Amino acid sequence: MNISFIGLGNMGLPMAKNLLEAQFNVTGSDLSQTALEQFKSYGGTVAQDQQQLVENADVIVTMLPSSESMKNFFLGSEGILKQLKPKTLIIDCSSIAASVSREVALAAESYAVDIVDAPVSGGILAAQAGTLTFMVGGSIQHFESAKPILEKMGKNIFHAGEHGAGQIAKACNNMLLAINMIGTSEALNLAIQHGLDPKVISEIIQNSSGANWCVEKYNPVPDVLENVPSSKGYVAGFMTDLMLKDLGLSMTAASEVSATVTMGELAKDIYRSHSQNGHGKTDFSSIFNLISQTS
Helix, strand or coil: ECCEEEEEEEEHHHHHHHHHHHCCCEEEEEECHHHHHHHCCCEEECCCCHEEEEECCCCCEEECCCCCHHHHHHHHHCCCCCCCCCEEEECCCCCCCCCHHHHHHHHHCCCEEEEEEEEECCCCHHHHHEEEEEEEEECCHHHHHHHHHHHCCEEEEEEEEEECHHHHHHHHHHHHHHHHHHHHHHHHHHHCCCCCCHHHHHHHHCCCCCCCHHHCCCCCCCCCCCCHHHHHHHCCEEEHHHHHHHHHHHHHHHHHHCCCCCCHHHHHHHHHHHHHHHCCCCCHHHHHHHHCCCC
16 A cells, blocks of 8 residues: 655654554655655655655545645645545544534545544654554544554544544544643642652542543653653653644634633633743643743
8 A cells, every 4th residue: 555644743754654664655745854864764755746645645644734734735726636546545634623624525525535534642652652542533434444544553543423523522632631731730839839749749649539641641740750751851742832723723613613611711821821931842741830930
């Protein structure tokens, strides 16, 4: 099977590597020459032009940064959708607006191209380990076609519903994640201010009713866990600006159905302040620093 992978960033590159290790033929494209060189070192083929991406592709996997880039790539004046052969499968792993996923899907159907939206959760470590969670929107038939490919990159593959449902699931999950990270940071900081050891209070919480993923898997306090961004200067991971972007998508989804998202709105305001203070490129768990510094 020939796969074209567009978007070899912090998440896309290890995902593409896992596909290569699963013996797929993968052709890659990215704006970063460094990423392309790394991809090539894994055994991937670097596309020289757009035509190379589409001419032999059975599957197109995209990991693009925004709704606008998704629309331009597929529907723009030089969009590739009209160049794809019928029955090509598009697996869009970008985090974008559900309305854009539906728009691209509707256009794809007119060209007899199959498509699912399949945003991910788990972060860079899960991308590297091939244990991502995929939330998939699209028909059951297209979901079943995508599943064997997604299983080479992820551990948990869910069919969320029709086109756009994957994006809604991702927006809901990341809104809750943002809220949880703020709440976890406040609780841990409060304990530390009272002289408790952050490792001890983290273990207590994790074995009590406040247990959550942020405490157990992605602790925001430095040196509580190894190999998480907080213990590496909040470098890499999932950037604050990306969380802020996803919270924006959550607020858009909420406005479409007039849903109440009071905590989500507050979380967006807090992360916006953190980004404006110069921390947009640090991991989102660095919100702990904002909270601890204001205590």
